[in-house]
Amino acid sequence: xxxxxxxxxxxxxxxxxxxFLECVQDMDHExxxxxxxxxxxxLRLIYxxxxxxxxxxxxxxxxxxxxxxxxxxxxxxxESASTNQTSMYxxxxxxxxxxTGVAKNIQYFGAGTRLSVL
Amino acid sequence: DAKxxxxxxxxxxxxxxxxxxxxxxxxxxxxYVYWYRQIHSQGPQYIIHGLKNNETNExxxxxxxxxxxxxxxxxxxxxxxxxxxxxxIVRVAPFYGKLTFGQGTILTVHx
Numbered sequence: 001x002x003x004x005x006x007x008x009x010x011x012x013x014x015x016x017x018x019x020f021l022e023c024v025q026d027m028d029h030e031x032x033x034x035x036x037x038x039x040x041x042x043l044r045l046i047y048x049x050x051x052x053x054x055x056x057x058x059x060x061x062x063x064x065x066x067x068x069x070x071x072x073x074x075x076x077x078x079e080s081a082s083t084n085q086t087s088m089y090x091x092x093x094x095x096x097x098x099x100t101g102v103a104k105n106i107q108y109f110g111a112g113t114r115l116s117v118l
Numbered sequence: 119d120a121k122x123x124x125x126x127x128x129x130x131x132x133x134x135x136x137x138x139x140x141x142x143x144x145x146x147x148x149x150y151v152y153w154y155r156q157i158h159s160q161g162p163q164y165i166i167h168g169l170k171n172n173e174t175n176e177x178x179x180x181x182x183x184x185x186x187x188x189x190x191x192x193x194x195x196x197x198x199x200x201x202x203x204x205x206x207i208v209r210v211a212p213f214y215g216k217l218t219f220g221q222g223t224i225l226t227v228h229x
Contacts (some may be wrong), residue, residue, distance in 0.1 A: 004161075035217075043162075043219050090161050092217070106152075107217050109161035 003027070004110035006091050012116045019078040021113050023091030030096035032074035033107065034058075034066060036087040043090070049074055050096065081117045089113045122206045127224040130200075136193040138223050140206030143187040151182060153191045154219070162205070164220070165191065177181040196227045212219050 007022035023032065033048040035058075045058030047066040055066050065086060069073040074093075078085055092107040121142040130136040152167040166173055166180045168189075173180045178200065179192040193200055205222040 033217075043217065045217075077224075081182070092161075106164050106167070108164060112159070112161045 004022065004091055004093055004108050006078075006089075006110040006113050008113050010109060010114050010116075012118065013078075013081050014118055015082060017078075017081045017117075019081050019115070019117075021076040021078075021089055021091075021115070023074045023076070023103045023110055024072050025074075025093040025108075026072065027093065027095075027108070028071070029093035029108075030071070031094045031107075033092040033094075034064075034074065034076045035090045035092065036060070037090055037112075038087050046076065075110075081115075085115065085118050087115060089115055122208055122220055124206055124220065124223045126221065127226070128210075130196045130227050131212060132198060132227055132229050133195055136196040136200065136227065138191040138193075138204050138206075138225060139166045139188065140191070141188045142206070145208050146210075148155055149208050151180065151186075152207040152209060153178070153180065153187050154205045154207065154217075155200075156205070156222075157199075157202040162217075163180070165204075181223050196225075198227050198229070201225060201227045 003026045008035045013019050031050050034046040035043050037043050044060050046060055046064050047055055047058050049055045049068040052071050065077045090112045091110040094107045150167050150169050154162045154166040156162045166175055166178050168180045168182055182189045188223050203222040205219040
């Protein structure tokens with residue numbers, strides 16, 4: 001089974017703190033994604049990475065950065081946490097197209113980290 | 119991406135089949151139908167996908183109409199653990215970048 005593991009299920013931080021959210025996948029996936037999910041707003045892409053040390057901005061990258069030093073690990077960093085970053089954060093991963101072909105490009109998700117910024 | 123329409127909620131008795139419909143009347147020829155679900159406070163879980171043929175895996179079956187304008191996800195023997203929000207997504211495969219969920223169907227399985 002595909003395993004995408006997020007380091008924390010629940011996290012409480014103070015405004016201004018630097019926050020690290022870690023995600024590890026064990027399926028040798030090339031692609032990794034960070035989303036946030038908020039009621040009424042659905043799933044929104046923050047950043048994604050298609051290779052080690054590569055990153056691409058998603059729809060809402062402001063206030064976030066990412067790091068991918070190893071293939072299996074993708075970190076989301078909140079440089080200075082703010083209350084409007086209180087949310088559910090979801091990590092996902094998938095194979096690259098070169099490995100799966102057109103039809104099998106499935107994203108697999110971790111359990112999520114519910115972050116509260118006070 | 120083609121727009122999808124799902125009923126906001128459905129109920130199902132435990133042990134019975136749950137049939138979740140999805141309308142995607144503007145689907146184009148190269149778009150796949152994907153189903154995910156999200157159990158409360160957990161990450162989304164991939165269920166199944168298909169292009170035009172019916173598909174079955176260990177979790178569910180996907181029935182796509184011949185004109186591809188609608189589909190049905192079937193959970194053959196629903197359990198209480200199948201209570202979740204079910205999302206039908208129509209996308210060109212492969213996914214480039216983000217996955218976008220609509221409102222989905224809240225399925226409640228009751229004893």
